[in-house]
Amino acid sequence: MTTRAVPFHCPYCGDEDLRPHGATHGTWECRACLRAFSLRFVGQLAPGTTADRIQGQQ
Template sequence: MSERAVPFHCAYCGDTNLWPHEAQHGAWECRDCQRIFSVKMIGQLRPEGVVR
């Protein structure tokens, strides 16, 4: 996930009550399920059958 992207739902409970977690850059806290998480983009998949 880039620094500009923002998660819209909690990765655990699916709620939208998310806030940036101040103690760690790139982390988000869900104030409904009381979890802190971060999301990392690893890469993109190529469509099957496409050779580059």
């Protein structure tokens, strides 16, 4: 796994012109809509797992 994964699209406008923002890991800026945002990898789910099961709601 790489230490820095690159998002392909801005989560706000969908544009592809993204650049790293500042020195903080996981922060990006969109040059099209001029927004800065951060992304964080939480983890992988086991096959067949849903968010409801993780929170104890079945």
